[in-house]
Structure formats: C-alpha cells, structure tokens
Amino acid sequence: MSVTGLALILFLTFHACMNVAALFSADAYNAICGFLGANWYAVAATAALAALVALHFIFAIILTLQNRKARGNNRYAVSTKVNEGKVEWASKNMFVLGLIVCLGLLLHLWGFWYNMMFAELAGCESQISPTDGYGWIVYNFHDRPGACIFAALYIVWLAALWFHLSHGMWSAFQTLGASGKTWLKRVKLISLIWNTIVILMFVVVVVYFALGFGSCGECTSACGDACQQAAECGAAC
Amino acid sequence: MAKNISFTIKYWKQNGPKDKGHFDTHEMKNIPDDTSFLEMLDILNEELIEEGKEPFVFDHDCREGICGMCSLYINGTPHGKTATGATTCQLYMRRFKDGCTITVEPWRSAAFPVIKDCMVDRSAFDKIIQAGGYTSVRTGQPQDANAILIPKQDADEAMDCATCIGCGACVAACKNGSAMLFISSKVSQLALLPQGKPEAAKRVKAMVARMDELGFGNCTNTRACEAVCPKNETIANIARLNREFLKAKAKD
Numbered sequence: 001m002s003v004t005g006l007a008l009i010l011f012l013t014f015h016a017c018m019n020v021a022a023l024f025s026a027d028a029y030n031a032i033c034g035f036l037g038a039n040w041y042a043v044a045a046t047a048a049l050a051a052l053v054a055l056h057f058i059f060a061i062i063l064t065l066q067n068r069k070a071r072g073n074n075r076y077a078v079s080t081k082v083n084e085g086k087v088e089w090a091s092k093n094m095f096v097l098g099l100i101v102c103l104g105l106l107l108h109l110w111g112f113w114y115n116m117m118f119a120e121l122a123g124c125e126s127q128i129s130p131t132d133g134y135g136w137i138v139y140n141f142h143d144r145p146g147a148c149i150f151a152a153l154y155i156v157w158l159a160a161l162w163f164h165l166s167h168g169m170w171s172a173f174q175t176l177g178a179s180g181k182t183w184l185k186r187v188k189l190i191s192l193i194w195n196t197i198v199i200l201m202f203v204v205v206v207v208y209f210a211l212g213f214g215s216c217g218e219c220t221s222a223c224g225d226a227c228q229q230a231a232e233c234g235a236a237c
Numbered sequence: 238m239a240k241n242i243s244f245t246i247k248y249w250k251q252n253g254p255k256d257k258g259h260f261d262t263h264e265m266k267n268i269p270d271d272t273s274f275l276e277m278l279d280i281l282n283e284e285l286i287e288e289g290k291e292p293f294v295f296d297h298d299c300r301e302g303i304c305g306m307c308s309l310y311i312n313g314t315p316h317g318k319t320a321t322g323a324t325t326c327q328l329y330m331r332r333f334k335d336g337c338t339i340t341v342e343p344w345r346s347a348a349f350p351v352i353k354d355c356m357v358d359r360s361a362f363d364k365i366i367q368a369g370g371y372t373s374v375r376t377g378q379p380q381d382a383n384a385i386l387i388p389k390q391d392a393d394e395a396m397d398c399a400t401c402i403g404c405g406a407c408v409a410a411c412k413n414g415s416a417m418l419f420i421s422s423k424v425s426q427l428a429l430l431p432q433g434k435p436e437a438a439k440r441v442k443a444m445v446a447r448m449d450e451l452g453f454g455n456c457t458n459t460r461a462c463e464a465v466c467p468k469n470e471t472i473a474n475i476a477r478l479n480r481e482f483l484k485a486k487a488k489d
Contacts, residue, residue, distance in 0.1 A: 063455050070414035070454030072347035077247075077260065078340045080313030086464035092412060094457065171458040174472065177480030181394075181473040 001063065002172035004056040009169055009195075011049060012161075016201035023208055026134040033133030038120040046117065057102065064095050090167040097164040104157025111140045111150065134214075141209035151210035158202050165195040241267040242335040246281060248293050249342045254350035254358075260340070261293075270331040274317060275300060275307065277330055278341075294354035295341075300326040302467070305402030308409070309355055310342040315406035315465045324404060324467045344409035348416070348452050361451045362403045362419060368447035369440035370423045372432055391429045398426035400468045407462035407470075413454030418462040420444050421478035422470045428481055438485035445482055 018036075022029040036042045090097065112133075120130040128135040141151045169191035173179050179187050208214055243266045251258030263284065268277055275297050282292035298306035307325040311317035317328040333339060343355040350358050401422035408416050424441050427433025433440075456475060463472050 063457075067413035067415070067454040067457070070347050070452055071412060072345060072414065074258075074345045076310060076313060076342055076345055078310075078313035078342070080318070087459050087461045091457065091459040167458070174458050174476050175456075175479055177476050177478075177483055179473070179476040181471065184473060184476070 001056060001059045002175040004052050004059070005168050005172045006176075007052050008049075008056060009165065009172075009198075011052075012165075013194075013198050016198045019205045020201050022134055022137055022205055022214070029134050029137075030132060033116065034131050036117075037131055038117060042117070043121070046113075053105070057098070060095060060098055088167055090163040091171070094164060094167060097160050100160035101157065101164055104153070104160065107150075107153055107157065112136055137205070137209050138215045141206060142212055142215050148210065151206050154206045155203065158199050158206070162195060162199040165199070166192060169195055239269050239271045242270050242330060242333065243267060244333060244336060245338045247338060247340045248281070248355070250293070250354055251343070251351045252353065254352070256351075258351070268330055270329070270333075272330045273300070273326060274309075274311070274328040274330065275326050294352075294356045296356050297326060302327045303402060305404040308344050308357060308359075308404060308406075310344060310409060312340055315344070315409045316404075316467050322467045322469045324402070327467075344405050346405075346408045346411075346414040346453075348414060349405060349408060357405075359403070359405050361453070362405065362416070364451060365416070365420060365444050365447050366403075366423065369436070369443035370427075372427060372436060374432070374435055376432065385431050387430060395426050395429040398422045398429065398470065398474055401426075401466075401470050402468060404467065406465050406467060408453065410461040410465040411454065411456075412459060412461065413457055414452075415456045415462070416448055416453040417456035417475050417478065418466060418470055418472065420448055421472075421474035424478050424481055425474045428477065437481060438488055441478065441481040442485050445478075 018029075018032050021032060036045075115126065115128070115136055116130045116133060118124075119126060124130070128139055141147055141154075144150065170179070170184075170188045173187045173191070174184070243264070245262060246265055247260045247262050249258060250261050263281060265277065265281065265284075268280065272280070275295075278293065278295055285292050296306050296308050298304045300307075302324045305324075307316075309316065309325045311325065311328070316323065316325045318332065341355060343349075343351050344357045344359075348361045352358050399422075401419060403419060403423075405416075405419070407418035408414055424437075424444060427440065428437050458472065458475075460472055463470065
C-alpha cells in the first residue's frame with residue numbers, strides 16, 4: 001500500500017505540474033499532451049500506472065477484509081470522542097475516501113483519457129482532436145452540457161483526494177519506517193504542505209476553466225485546435 | 238474533601254466466547270469518590286451477592302498499574318478517561334459525576350475472546366512474546382557497568398518501551414484490532430540495546446509472523462492506540478518495528 005501510494009503521489013505531482021501549464025500556454029499544454037499521447041512509452045507508462053492503481057486497490061480490499069475480521073463482529077455500545085483531535089477523521093475513513101477517489105477517476109478517464117489517448121489509439125474521430133488537450137479542458141469544464149456539474153464533481157473528487165492523501169502520505173512513510181520520534185511531526189508537515197500544493201494546482205485549473213478564463217467566450221468546442229492560442233482565438237471564432 | 242456519589246452502572250454480562258452477551262444495570266449509592274474503579278466493582282459484587290445475583294467477572298491483579306492485568310472499556314475508552322494515561326486500577330471515582338451512567342464493556346477484538354463478562358483471553362500476547370520477545374544469548378556474569386556503553390538516549394527510550402505492560406488497550410481501541418503498538422514496544426526495548434541486537438532480525442520476523450497467525454489486524458496508523466495507551470507508548474515504536482522488519486527481510 002505504502003509503495004504504490006507513494007508512487008501514485010509522485011505521478012499526481014507530475015500531473016499537477018503539467019496541468020498548470022494550461023494556465024499559461026495552450027501551446028505548451030498541447031505539446032505535453034502530444035508528448036504523452038499515443039506514443040509507446042506513454043502507453044507503457046499508462047499501463048504501469050493502471051497496474052499501480054489496481055495493486056493499491058486490491059491491497060486495500062485485502063487489508064480491509066483482514067482488519068474487519070480481526071476486529072470481530074461485536075461493536076462497542078459506547079464510543080466516546082475522547083480521542084478527538086488525536087485520531088484524524090481521514091485515517092478512519094481511508095477506504096471510503098478511496099472509493100470516492102476511484103469514482104472520480106472513472107469520471108476523469110471518461111472525460112479525458114477516453115477522448116484523448118484512447119481515441120488516438122483507436123482512431124476515433126470527434127469535433128475536438130485527441131491531441132488538443134487544451135480544447136478538451138475547455139470543453140469539459142466550460143463548454144459541454146452540464147459543465148458546471150462536471151467541474152463541481154471534480155472539486156468533490158479533489159477534496160476527497162486531499163483527505164485521502166492527508167493521511168496516506170505520512171502513513172506511507174511511517175509504514176516504510178521512515179519516521180520516528182523526531183521525524184514524525186516533520187514528515188506529517190511536509191506531507192501536508194506537499195499534498196495541499198498538489199491538490200491546489202489541480203483545483204486552480206478546474207476553477208480557472210470552469211469560470212471561463214481559458215476560453216474566448218464565443219468559442220464552441222468545435223473550434224478545438226483553433227483555440228490553442230488565446231491570441232488567435234478571437235480571430236478564429 | 239471526599240464526597241459520595243451515586244450513579245448507574247451498566248456492565249457487560251457474557252457466559253463465554255460464543256454467548257451473545259447483554260448489559261445488566263445496577264444502581265450504586267453513596268460511593269466515596271476516592272474509591273478506585275476496581276474497588277467500586279468490588280462493592281458492586283458485594284451488593285450483587287447480597288441480592289443473590291451472580292457477581293460481575295473482570296480482570297485485575299496488582300492494582301498498582303504495573304501488571305497489565307486490568308482491562309475494561311469504560312464509557313467508550315479503554316481504562317476510562319484519563320488524560321495522562323493510567324490503567325483501570327488507577328482510575329478513581331472522582332472522575333465521574335454524581336448521577337451519571339457508567340458503561341463497562343470488555344476489550345472487543347477477535348484475538349481477545351471473552352472468557353466471561355469482562356474477562357478476556359489475552360494469551361495471544363504471551364504467544365507473541367514466546368515467539369521471540371526475549372534474548373537467548375548467554376550473557377554470563379554481570380559485567381562492569383562501563384563495559385558496554387549505551388547512549389543515555391537509547392537507554393531511556395528502551396526503558397520507555399519496556400514500560401508497556403501488555404494490557405491490550407491498543408488492540409481494544411484499534412478499529413483494525415492491530416497489536417502493532419504492543420509488538421513494536423517489545424521489539425524496540427531490545428532492538429535499542431546492544432544485548433538485543435544479535436537476535437534483532439530473527440526476533441522481529443518471528444513476532445510479526447506470530448501476530449499475523451493469531452489473527453490481529455494490520456496497522457493503518459490511525460494513532461488510536463497511542464491515544465489510549467496507559468503507558469504513553471508512541472507510534473515512533475511502530476516506525477522502528479517496520480524498519481527492523483524491512484531490514485530483516487532485506488537480509489533474507
């Protein structure tokens with residue numbers, strides 16, 4: 001769990017950094033999308049990533065089942081909040097948070113991966129080119145029917161992910177033994193700062209495009225590639 | 238100045254591990270607030286016997302907070318609500334309000350089956366210790382105090398780890414029924430000292446394997462164990478256990 005979890009956090013960090021490029025330059029973002037399109041190394045990395053997620057999820061199910069068995073069927077009649085402040089809410093709800101994260105992942109795969117890498121591999125045609133990542137961001141968060149619901153679901157997903165990581169990251173280091181009396185507080189603080197920055201990077205992109213800052217206003221999804229450059233966008237539309 | 242309090246006690250009755258169990262209720266009148274919790278239960282049992290009822294069964298021994306025998310999940314917390322950490326035998330009635338209801342339950346974990354009422358079988362801990370929680374090297378005659386130099390910090394930390402009395406509150410509080418805080422303390426108290434190092438790898442592997450066999454859960458670092466430990470053991474020990482375990486496995 002800890003190794004796969006940390007690998008996924010590393011992936012999320014790279015992903016967040018790449019997303020932020022969309023705030024500054026459509027060209028730069030689309031260049032990244034082109035680099036990570038239907039190339040063999042990108043496909044191999046995607047397969048490895050899927051394996052990581054699957055392993056993380058399978059281990060989570062196995063451990064949760066083992067833990068439920070170890071806990072036994074009898075529950076305490078009284079459960080006080082005496083541990084409040086000492087036991088974090090997220091730490092007790094990691095599996096449920098993980099399920100929410102998985103649902104959000106399905107939404108993400110449907111909204112982006114299916115229309116981009118999959119469409120490119122399968123040779124599907126659509127109004128927006130599979131390599132026009134910028135166009136797909138504008139479409140999903142601003143132009144598509146129900147775009148605000150799509151964006152709102154993303155925010156819920158990212159909030160669940162933040163809670164999941166707020167416990168998961170330091171817990172992974174603890175499980176790997178990279179913690180101790182002195183380092184526990186430090187690891188927790190570093191994890192909190194790291195995760196908050198990563199999640200904020202995702203949130204900023206969603207909010208930016210949901211509020212229409214990334215599109216020219218008059219554009220429809222049909223302009224696709226033409227919208228790549230904000231300067232050219234007005235003329236193109 | 239001591240005062241007397243009256244309250245309702247709800248205590249768990251169960252005839253064995255397979256029995257469903259239920260709560261019985263008894264009104265306690267005029268109990269001096271400097272009575273310890275276990276003394277209050279003694280008074281309860283005297284009253285139950287006088288009424289012709291079966292006494293309430295609970296674990297206890299030294300009543301000094303050092304043997305680890307007393308248990309009891311009191312008002313939703315192992316050993317009752319003590320801010321600085323204390324066992325049930327060191328819990329006093331002055332911590333409860335007049336007219337309150339006190340609920341007493343056994344440790345609830347699959348690895349700690351109920352023997353009767355609130356007496357649970359914690360022999361699983363003994364089995365884990367038997368698996369390797371000791372040193373078997375021949376130490377010979379006691380050496381000169383300066384012959385083996387141990388940093389003060391290590392000696393203090395080993396001593397802190399050794400204060401774990403194996404009461405099982407960590408397992409009782411853990412949502413996963415994990416015994417990691419107990420095992421990590423027992424591994425740490427030896428791993429920190431030179432005398433424990435020669436068998437460190439063998440010890441940690443054997444104790445973790447035994448723990449898994451006995452059906453304890455996995456640690457998910459919720460820190461519930463740390464919050465209720467009467468001896469204030471910390472999860473830094475669990476990190477050390479994980480380090481020792483990974484090191485031992487890497488050597489294989």
